[in-house]
Amino acid sequence: MRELRGIGGRAVALIAVYMIFIFANKAFAQTEPDDKDVVFATIGEKRLALDIYLPEGVEKPPLLVWVHGGAWRSGDKADVPSVFVGNGFAVASVDYRLSPEALFPAQAHDIKAAIRFLRAHDEKYGFSTDRIAIAGSSAGAHLAALVGVTNGHAELEGLVGEYLGESSDVQAILSYFAATNLTTILSQSTPHGLSVRKPALDLFIGGQPDEVPEMAKLASPVFHVDAGDPPLLLLHGDQDPQMPINQSHELDGVYQQYDLDVSFDVVHGAAHGGPAFYADEHLENALAFLERTIGN
Numbered sequence: 236m237r238e239l240r241g242i243g244g245r246a247v248a249l250i251a252v253y254m255i256f257i258f259a260n261k262a263f264a265q266t267e268p269d270d271k272d273v274v275f276a277t278i279g280e281k282r283l284a285l286d287i288y289l290p291e292g293v294e295k296p297p298l299l300v301w302v303h304g305g306a307w308r309s310g311d312k313a314d315v316p317s318v319f320v321g322n323g324f325a326v327a328s329v330d331y332r333l334s335p336e337a338l339f340p341a342q343a344h345d346i347k348a349a350i351r352f353l354r355a356h357d358e359k360y361g362f363s364t365d366r367i368a369i370a371g372s373s374a375g376a377h378l379a380a381l382v383g384v385t386n387g388h389a390e391l392e393g394l395v396g397e398y399l400g401e402s403s404d405v406q407a408i409l410s411y412f413a414a415t416n417l418t419t420i421l422s423q424s425t426p427h428g429l430s431v432r433k434p435a436l437d438l439f440i441g442g443q444p445d446e447v448p449e450m451a452k453l454a455s456p457v458f459h460v461d462a463g464d465p466p467l468l469l470l471h472g473d474q475d476p477q478m479p480i481n482q483s484h485e486l487d488g489v490y491q492q493y494d495l496d497v498s499f500d501v502v503h504g505a506a507h508g509g510p511a512f513y514a515d516e517h518l519e520n521a522l523a524f525l526e527r528t529i530g531n
Contacts, residue, residue, distance in 0.1 A: 266317050275352035276396035285349055286312055287360055288326040295363045296325040297529040304373030306435040307334040318513050322522050325362035327353055334438035339454050344393025346382050347403035355398040366529040368407035376413030380456040383408035384464045407528035408467045411512055412478045415486035417451040418444050423479035431477055460489045466496035468524040470512055472505030
């Protein structure tokens, strides 16, 4: 009987692992976008593009702008979770100049240009831009949070694209394990985190935070929060070895100081990403947040 129970236990464990694998694949399924490689701005010979995903059977769906991760220096707009489209939200996944080709704040300029472009073409593509949410993971979540709390910030708006008369404002921020304060991130990091973050910061802001303190502050969402900022949902794994969870705690704390709409969903046992963020109550929390803030 012990042997049979042991086999049964292993079978259950294997099934659980298999289901997690299947869910992870579904969450990030590489489905074809409805409109692919839509150029929203050109900088010299660089063409910045976005992909648009539309949910089936939803008229004028609300829009989520997705910003991919990759330590600011890599990644691709194809890396986008499909679960939001499957739950009734249009998603625009955006390109931005990576740090090996352009220093910050180029990345913020590009993302804000994408939002302006999307507002200028909402009728063409069939989504609603009355209320836009911005989301991302890791470095993408950092950029999403930064863009979200700097509506109208002249230095970060930039002059990219042809639609400068449109607003780049967003009405909600969904952040998956983001950096929020580049002036404290190194002191909070594990040795593994430091091995990733130090070279990434050199490329992103042109040096270490103590070498370029003003640039580090400009790139840190916590220094831009004010009383008019949009609702925020933070998700972060409490076992993240790469992005300190204290980074999300810091932005949560500043939002609370201003008595703003903020929720912090700690994903217990999760590291830097993984299927847990898009499963069970964590997915439910994200979908409920989006429905409440930008839903029809």
